[in-house]
Amino acid sequence: MPFNPHTESDVAEMLASIGAPSLAALFDEIPAELNCGGLASIPEGMSEMAVSRLMQNRAAQDGFYSTFIGAGAYEHHIPAAVWQIVGRGEFYSAYTPYQAEASQGTLQLLWEYQSMMTSLTGLDVSNASLYDGASAVAEAILMAVRANKANVRRVLVPATLHPRYRAVAEATVRNQGIEMVSVPWCTECGHTIPASLERYAAETAAALVIPQPNFFGVLEPVDALTDWAHAHNMLAIAVVNPLALALLKPPGQWGNKGADICVGDGQPLGAPLSSGGPYFGFMTAKQALVRQMPGRIVGRTLDADGNPGFALTLQAREQHIRRAKATSNICSNQGLLVTAATIHMALLGPEGLKNVALASHANTRALVERLTAIAGVERVFTGPAFHETVIRVNAPVADVLRALRAQGILGGYDLGADYPELKDCILVCATETKTDEDLAAYAQQLERILSRRREAPPCAYK
Amino acid sequence: MLIFEHSRPGRRAFAQAPVSAPAAADLPADQLRALPPLLPECSELDVVRHYTGLSRKNFSIDTQFYPLGSCTMKYNPRACNTLAMLPQFLARHPLADVETGQGFLASMHELQEMLKEVTGMAAVCLAPMAGAHGEFAGVAMIRAYHDARGDAARTEIIVPDAAHGTNPATATMCGYAVKEIPTDRDGNVDLDALRAAVGPQTAGIMLTNPSTLGVFEPAIGEIQKIVHQAGGLTYYDGANLNAILGRVRPGDMGFDVIHMNLHKTFSTPHGGGGPGAGPVGVSERLRPYLPIPYVLEENGAYRWAEEADCPHSIGRMSAFGGNMGVLMRAFIYARMLGRDGMHRVAEYAALNANYLAAELKKAGFDLAFPQRRASHEFIVTLKKLKDETGVSAMDFAKRLLDYGFHAPTTYFPMLVPECLLIEPTETESKATLDAFVAAMVAVKREAEGNAERVKTAPHTLPARRMDDVKAARELDLAWKPG
Numbered sequence: 001m002p003f004n005p006h007t008e009s010d011v012a013e014m015l016a017s018i019g020a021p022s023l024a025a026l027f028d029e030i031p032a033e034l035n036c037g038g039l040a041s042i043p044e045g046m047s048e049m050a051v052s053r054l055m056q057n058r059a060a061q062d063g064f065y066s067t068f069i070g071a072g073a074y075e076h077h078i079p080a081a082v083w084q085i086v087g088r089g090e091f092y093s094a095y096t097p098y099q100a101e102a103s104q105g106t107l108q109l110l111w112e113y114q115s116m117m118t119s120l121t122g123l124d125v126s127n128a129s130l131y132d133g134a135s136a137v138a139e140a141i142l143m144a145v146r147a148n149k150a151n152v153r154r155v156l157v158p159a160t161l162h163p164r165y166r167a168v169a170e171a172t173v174r175n176q177g178i179e180m181v182s183v184p185w186c187t188e189c190g191h192t193i194p195a196s197l198e199r200y201a202a203e204t205a206a207a208l209v210i211p212q213p214n215f216f217g218v219l220e221p222v223d224a225l226t227d228w229a230h231a232h233n234m235l236a237i238a239v240v241n242p243l244a245l246a247l248l249k250p251p252g253q254w255g256n257k258g259a260d261i262c263v264g265d266g267q268p269l270g271a272p273l274s275s276g277g278p279y280f281g282f283m284t285a286k287q288a289l290v291r292q293m294p295g296r297i298v299g300r301t302l303d304a305d306g307n308p309g310f311a312l313t314l315q316a317r318e319q320h321i322r323r324a325k326a327t328s329n330i331c332s333n334q335g336l337l338v339t340a341a342t343i344h345m346a347l348l349g350p351e352g353l354k355n356v357a358l359a360s361h362a363n364t365r366a367l368v369e370r371l372t373a374i375a376g377v378e379r380v381f382t383g384p385a386f387h388e389t390v391i392r393v394n395a396p397v398a399d400v401l402r403a404l405r406a407q408g409i410l411g412g413y414d415l416g417a418d419y420p421e422l423k424d425c426i427l428v429c430a431t432e433t434k435t436d437e438d439l440a441a442y443a444q445q446l447e448r449i450l451s452r453r454r455e456a457p458p459c460a461y462k
Numbered sequence: 463m464l465i466f467e468h469s470r471p472g473r474r475a476f477a478q479a480p481v482s483a484p485a486a487a488d489l490p491a492d493q494l495r496a497l498p499p500l501l502p503e504c505s506e507l508d509v510v511r512h513y514t515g516l517s518r519k520n521f522s523i524d525t526q527f528y529p530l531g532s533c534t535m536k537y538n539p540r541a542c543n544t545l546a547m548l549p550q551f552l553a554r555h556p557l558a559d560v561e562t563g564q565g566f567l568a569s570m571h572e573l574q575e576m577l578k579e580v581t582g583m584a585a586v587c588l589a590p591m592a593g594a595h596g597e598f599a600g601v602a603m604i605r606a607y608h609d610a611r612g613d614a615a616r617t618e619i620i621v622p623d624a625a626h627g628t629n630p631a632t633a634t635m636c637g638y639a640v641k642e643i644p645t646d647r648d649g650n651v652d653l654d655a656l657r658a659a660v661g662p663q664t665a666g667i668m669l670t671n672p673s674t675l676g677v678f679e680p681a682i683g684e685i686q687k688i689v690h691q692a693g694g695l696t697y698y699d700g701a702n703l704n705a706i707l708g709r710v711r712p713g714d715m716g717f718d719v720i721h722m723n724l725h726k727t728f729s730t731p732h733g734g735g736g737p738g739a740g741p742v743g744v745s746e747r748l749r750p751y752l753p754i755p756y757v758l759e760e761n762g763a764y765r766w767a768e769e770a771d772c773p774h775s776i777g778r779m780s781a782f783g784g785n786m787g788v789l790m791r792a793f794i795y796a797r798m799l800g801r802d803g804m805h806r807v808a809e810y811a812a813l814n815a816n817y818l819a820a821e822l823k824k825a826g827f828d829l830a831f832p833q834r835r836a837s838h839e840f841i842v843t844l845k846k847l848k849d850e851t852g853v854s855a856m857d858f859a860k861r862l863l864d865y866g867f868h869a870p871t872t873y874f875p876m877l878v879p880e881c882l883l884i885e886p887t888e889t890e891s892k893a894t895l896d897a898f899v900a901a902m903v904a905v906k907r908e909a910e911g912n913a914e915r916v917k918t919a920p921h922t923l924p925a926r927r928m929d930d931v932k933a934a935r936e937l938d939l940a941w942k943p944g
Contacts, residue, residue: 002798002799002800002803002806003536003537003539003729003799003803003888003889004806004810004888004889005889005890005891006810006813006891006892010891010892011813013892014813014814014817014892015813017817017820017821017824018813018816018817018820019820020816023809023810023812023813024809026809026812026813026816026835027678027709027808027812027835028835029677029678029680029834029835030678030680030706030709030710031680031682031683034682034683034710034714034715035709035710036582036708036709036710036711036714038708038801038805039579039580039708039801039804039805040579040801041575041576041579042576042579042580042796042800042801042804043797043800043801044800044801044802045797045798045799045800045801045802045803046797046798046800047798048539048541048798051541051545051794051797051798052541052544052545054797055545055548055569055794056545056548057565058565058566058568058569059548059549059550059551059565060550060565061564061565062550062551062554062562062563062564062565062566063550063562064549064550064553065553065555065558065562067553067555067558069555069557069558071557072557072781072782073555073556073557073781073782075553075555077479079475079477079478079506080477081477081506081509081510083547085510085513085514085517087543088514088517089522089523089524089525090517090518090520090522090524090525091517091520091522091733091734092522092524092538092543092731092733093522093523093524093538093731093732093733094520094521094522094523094732094733094734095521095522095528095530095533095535095732095734095735095868096732096734096735096736097734097735099521099859099860099863099868099869100925100927100928101860101863101920101923101924101925101926101927101928102520102521102526102863102868102869102920102923103519103520103521103734104516104519104520104923104924104925105515105516105517105518105519105520106516106520106734106735108464108516108519109513109516109734110734111939111940111941112464112465112466112941114939114940115466115500115940115941116499116500116501118939118940119499119500119501119940120499120501124939124940125937125939125940126939126940128735129735129736131591131592131595131737131780132591132780132781132782133781134778134780134781135591135595135779135780142635162781164778164781164782165781167777167778168777168778168779168780168781170777171602171753171776171777171778171779172598172635175602175605175635175636175637176635176636176637177637219489219490219493222493223492245495245499246495246498246499247486247489247494247495248489248493248494248495249492249493249494249495249496250495250499253496265781272547272552272553272787273552273553273554273555273556274551274552274554274786274787275551275554275555275556275563275566275782275783275786276556276780276781276782276783276784276786277556277591277737277780277782277783277784277785277786277787277788278591278736278737278785278786278787278788279782280737287937290937290939296735297939298939299933299934299937299938299939300933300938300939301928301929301930301932301933301936301938302928302929302932303925303926303927303928303929304918304926304927304929305926307925307926309925309926309928310928311928311930311933313930313933313934313937313939314934314937316934318627319594319626319627319628319630319631320626320627320628320874321627322627322631323627323630323631323640324630324631324633324634324640325634326627326631326634328631328635329594329597329598329628329631329632329634329635330592330594330595331592331593331594331626331627331628332592332593332594332725332732332735332736332737332738333592333735333736333737334591334733334736334737334785335732335733335734335735335736335737336731336733336734336735336736336737337733337736337737339733339734342465342513343509343513345501346465346501346502346504346509346512346513347475347477347478347504347506347509348475348478348501349469349473349474349475349478349501349502349503349504350498350499350500350501350503351474351478351498351503352474352475352478353499353501354483354498355478355479355480355481355482355483356479356480356483358483358484358485358486359480359483361486361489362483362484362486365488384488384489384490384493386489401559402559405559405561405562410555410558410559410562413557432479432480432483
């Protein structure tokens with residue numbers, strides 16, 4: 001039997017101890033008419049060897065591509081040690097650390113993670129993770145509304161925030177009657193203009209969301225936006241790429257008073273792309289907001305012998321204690337991904353992480369230089385960019401990307417569906433994993449595709 | 463020792479790449495960071511040794527038995543991890559065209575189909591990233607259903623008092639008020655209280671079955687009828703699906719929506735707190751409201767159903783569609799089990815639970831519901847021991863740690879005083895269960911003879927009992943250089 005260790009004599013002895021005639025008798029309190037009589041459409045079980053062959057075939061079918069897509073998930077080198085340690089059974093198969101004495105390993109690691117994240121974001125307190133960056137934005141909005149003493153149920157959200165993040169936040173917060181007001185952006189520079197917010201000055205809102213970098217890879221004027229939010233009695237919610245913070249000013253130092261809450265997706269810190277997950281959401285905040293935070297938090301304390309140790313704390317915020325009055329319904333978080341991120345950050349250190357950020361920035365610049373040297377390709381926004389940039393091509397984007405894919409290159413993210421005004425635009429990203437040869441190959445193929453298009457009818461550009 | 467205390471200026475790990483990079487001269491100076499973050503500067507061996515050392519301070523399924531009620535801590539097969547982490551799966555970008563992921567999407571589609579079959583529901587979406595996230599999706603769909611009918615008067619969700627805390631917390635997150643109903647002395651929902659609670663204000667009920675008291679609700683059909691007749695919908699909390707896998711199906715019981723905890727029933731790792739996966743299954747009437755994305759199959763090709771396919775969807779749960787790597791592990795596990803293996807999950811989970819309950823009863827422990835058959839878990843109450851010796855369920859649980867067993871769930875459900883909620887799962891052997899009974903007996907004897915020894919436990923772990931009051935009053939949540 002797959003994973004049941006029982007021998008026939010075990011079963012007989014156990015049934016005798018229970019006083020039950022058969023395994024079926026153990027279900028005698030379930031109304032007989034409910035018995036489903038089997039799971040006809042479930043396939044026969046497979047041996048480990050057979051399922052290995054199946055999955056290897058499927059993996060081979062999917063293959064490898066040279067990826068220049070970012071848009072919220074980024075290919076980075078992950079040191080081999082990270083997932084080897086994460087895969088140790090003592091981390092992999094451990095439960096949530098409610099029993100502190102039997103979980104000091106996980107608890108200390110989470111506390112070290114909280115320490116790293118507070119320093120990276122320049123804020124006071126961190127939780128031990130949320131599901132992903134998008135759901136973390138939703139939780140930050142709920143938190144800002146809870147913290148608003150006048151019960152204002154409106155937040156300002158720039159259209160430069162990741163469209164999927166906006167969709168997730170909307171699907172979450174509308175159930176509590178919270179309105180998300182979309183703030184427009186400057187189509188020339190590619191970011192939000194602080195002066196354009198004045199039209200919202202009269203409407204009260206609980207918070208202003210500030211993405212950094214924004215979905216287009218462009219840096220937002222975070223100091224001015226943060227100060228504007230505070231001047232209008234709003235909290236400033238930073239939504240950041242944590243890798244960028246090795247290079248960029250931490251949200252805790254934005255403007256005169258700093259952002260109040262910072263969230264984002266931790267994927268760039270040691271999580272493989274993996275078709276979208278599991279990643280993890282992170283959240284840090286100013287001390288004054290700690291009791292409004294959702295999710296688990298680890299504190300350092302002393303044990304009965306007076307030795308320092310770690311335990312989950314402020315649990316009165318959480319669903320298992322507070323039930324209907326909890327700050328969130330979240331229970332399971334993304335602990336194992338946080339384990340990876342902590343080991344990843346410890347291996348990279350401040351210099352290593354900054355080098356990854358700088359190299360990704362430099363590679364994207366180099367790529368964009370190569371691409372915009374091609375006739376019919378231009379850079380779209382004037383604003384400074386981190387490691388993603390929007391380019392415009394003088395051909396249908398879907399066709400261009402399909403032709404690149406046929407050459408083993410995933411050329412970027414087609415912006416047309418989310419931003420109709422950018423229907424001929426591609427968001428490109430080249431992280432530190434890309435070599436000059438990779439960039440040259442992309443440019444060479446794009447040039448070939450666009451020039452063929454000029455010379456031949458569309459059906460020829462394969 | 464903290465990782466920060468291993469740090470030395472200028473020390474580096476070889477695995478870093480790149481080792482240098484040009485400055486970002488084009489970025490405005492006022493956007494740049496002035497001081498580096500306080501990350502440690504360590505060698506690779508420093509880091510590997512530090513975190514390997516920390517791992518050894520943990521209990522885990524791979525090292526200890528976890529009779530942890532309501533958490534289904536079964537063995538996590540290693541093949542699931544190895545195969546879900548094949549390099550092509552890890553390298554695939556979530557926004558890559560579906561043509562580059564047909565092998566991956568086929569696996570997700572087959573998982574959806576298998577989950578439909580085991581739950582008896584009309585459709586399944588894999589997107590929710592944890593049980594509570596699945597609960598949110600389910601209740602949001604109930605809300606969308608009533609909203610679509612213009613039925614705005616339905617403002618309450620009914621939740622039995624034995625429910626997990628996530629149930630009432632979820633109802634609140636979806637903008638509903640919570641109406642709690644009591645449990646009768648046999649551990650069942652109090653039907654009279656339910657009849658009195660329903661009305662035109664009832665949006666639905668959230669019901670865990672088998673309940674957190676470890677018993678199957680025999681009046682499940684009646685409960686479903688009472689709520690439906692009042693115009694409410696029925697939510698099946700699948701936290702305890704392990705107990706019924708392959709025997710009964712929530713869809714056949716007439717339920718409208720269920721979430722499953724794949725990190726329980728489908729054996730994906732708990733990972734020290736996550737990631738989980740909480741797919742939702744729905745009846746035909748809730749199908750239009752399913753969250754997106756889910757996998758569609760069209761003539762042997764797979765693609766995601768997105769906004770344009772699902773105009774009535776409650777929307778997206780995550781940026782990219784869920785905890786794919788977790789779902790892959792669940793898929794591989796399901797394929798290894800197959801039809802027969804799934805039947806055996808519930809049978810052997812029930813065998814282990816009922817055997818353990820019988821042996822503990824023989825050894826002098828009080829079961830909370832001795833008149834009932836245990837499902838996959840059961841409750842021991844230590845009230846008598848507490849009254850006689852002052853040893854609480856918490857003390858007892860802490861002393862079990864010294865004997866090498868993870869503590870059962872304590873003080874949940876709150877209805878039973880000094881309770882231990884015990885769930886052995888189907889992957890434990892009789893020998894392990896016998897050793898656990900022996901440890902329970904030994905701790906009980908200690909409590910009767912030397913209560914202080916139990917009250918001050920644990921004694922042999924890497925740490926003694928933590929000062930939780932100090933932790934909450936003098937918050938120390940992050941390292942600061944001395």
